[in-house]
Amino acid sequence: MARILIIAEHLNGKLNSSTARCVTCAREIKPDAIDVLVLSEAPDSIAAEAAKIESVSKVLTVANPANAHALAAVCAPQIAAVAKNGYSHVFAPSTTFGKDLAPRVAALLGVAQVSDVMKANDAHTFQRPIYAGNAIVTVHAPADQILVATVRTASYPAAGNGANAAPIEAMNVSVELPTHTRFVELAQAKSDRPDLQSARRVVSGGRGVGSKENFAIIFQLADKLGAAVGASRAAVDAGYVPSDLQVGQTGKIIAPELYMAIGISGAIQHLTGIKDAGTIVAINKDGEAPIFEVADIGLVGDLFKLIPELEQALN
Amino acid sequence: MKILVGYKRVVDYNVRIQVKPDGSGVVSDGVKLSANPFDDIALEEALRLREKGIATEVIVATIGPADCQAHLRNGLAMGANRAIHVVTSDAIQPLTAARTLLKLIEKEQPQIVILGKQAIDDDCNQTGQMLAALWNRPQATFASKVDVTGNAVRVTREVDAGLETIEVDLPAVITTDLRLNEPRFIKLPDIMKAKSKPLETIEFAALAVESGDHLKTTNYAPPAKRSRGVMVKDAAELVAALKTKGLL
């Protein structure tokens, strides 16, 4: 009997869509229950959102001031305690939140973790990428242990939202919580643009854009398309844009309908982040750039000439 | 204060990995091996903390096959004071790696343990978090800035939402992100010097680590291939192509 516990990701009182993507992955297993656990200082509004997600059986909440910020060392013992209430699986999204947290839960339970699940063949058999996505392995986890996994969010669409009204249950978890880890601050770039991880369209710039100032041209095109902005590692390292815009093996793994790579060569570590994109467009002055090997539509030329022309053509 | 650094040897990041036709693994014969890039960053950070006078000794540790010695000598040439080689011919999984590193912690009593955020072969991103849990100590993952102040360390972390800063009491586990620092290059004289630095070898079995290798891998497959699409000659054609696909 599979009973799956999904750890809700949320920030500033809002549920992250990664949670509904984990639900879609959980559904592949055809479990008997999909419960969502919300750890927060004030979980009510987040739990209400989670209760609407299709296929969710129940939402559990643990309200505690210690849960005001998602500190893995504080959350993990609570999750491990809840997981022991008859759950067969614990899922978290493969975002920085889930990557930080899930292994700590697995270690407390003394079990292995499957990272970046891209397909569940059955309740204990999964496919996941290794070597920057250059190989996909099938891994089997023992059926007699709780299985902890992170779900590669780009592999799963978000489960539908609206029709469901799962019951919400407040829980008390009596475990000792550490004080050795303290939240100081979160520096978030304010942006009215769509969120990179869930945007339908993404325009990314690379080293070819040349400078922080020049990046305005990428932002402008993105705004015209209602797109989120992304970047290669080289662009982030050079300080053109903040690190949370990095797409790739060590940045964000995304699956927009439209991805435009501008002045990006197409290193394997970058391509890992976009292989599930619907349509990839590449603009690069070097016709031999590896990005053209994967692009659905390629355009060779100088980005500083082509982008203004593109904006014209879009009018 | 001692710093312990996880220093795994992996297939070099420039190698384009090929899956064997029979799906039994990836081609590894003659493939270039290097330090996991995140572990070079971990070692560099430890060396900088020593240069600032915060740390007194930097130890690099590898769990790997017998021929990992040259790899550890590289870590010593970069500047580590000494190396520990836990010898095992089996490829171990993160829970086992964490349990093994915990044994080394018990032996060496470091105040800071720095690992890479992920090994670029298995791409697990687990060992540091698991180690911190088993050790019952704080974790500061995906670090892009590390500030040690007395008995605590402030770490800025690269998270999806931006940059998060947390403060953790020592001892603690830190895992590195790419922008924490740029590792130094090894100089020829340092390679000579490294030859006489202490390198301790421990048989994996001697540590009596309970195996956490619970996962079985049965098949390796190449990823679904994206194929080359069409080339357009100008912006107007690009817009037309996007319209045809219903994307505009």
Ligand SMILES: Cc1cc2nc3c(=O)[nH]c(=O)nc-3n(C[C@H](O)[C@H](O)[C@H](O)COP(=O)(O)OP(=O)(O)OC[C@H]3O[C@@H](n4cnc5c(N)ncnc54)[C@H](O)[C@@H]3O)c2cc1C
């Ligand atoms: C462990 C590890 C992890 C990594 N993780 C990531 C990751 O997550 N994401 C990532 O992106 N990278 C990652 N990298 C780095 C990756 O290997 C590449 O170095 C990086 O992606 C290159 O970025 P780029 O394409 O912008 O730069 P370059 O490779 O320098 O390419 C710039 C491109 O711009 C083109 N260009 C220049 N000027 C113009 C112009 N005027 N008009 C049009 N085109 C122009 C050039 O022809 C060139 O193709 C990682 C590397 C390592 C070792």
Ligand SMILES: Nc1ncnc2c1ncn2[C@@H]1O[C@H](COP(=O)(O)O)[C@@H](O)[C@H]1O
């Ligand atoms: N066999 C090993 N030897 C030394 N360090 C390791 C080993 N396995 C994992 N690590 C450390 O743990 C980090 C994360 O590995 P992983 O969880 O496998 O992605 C690596 O960057 C290393 O610092």
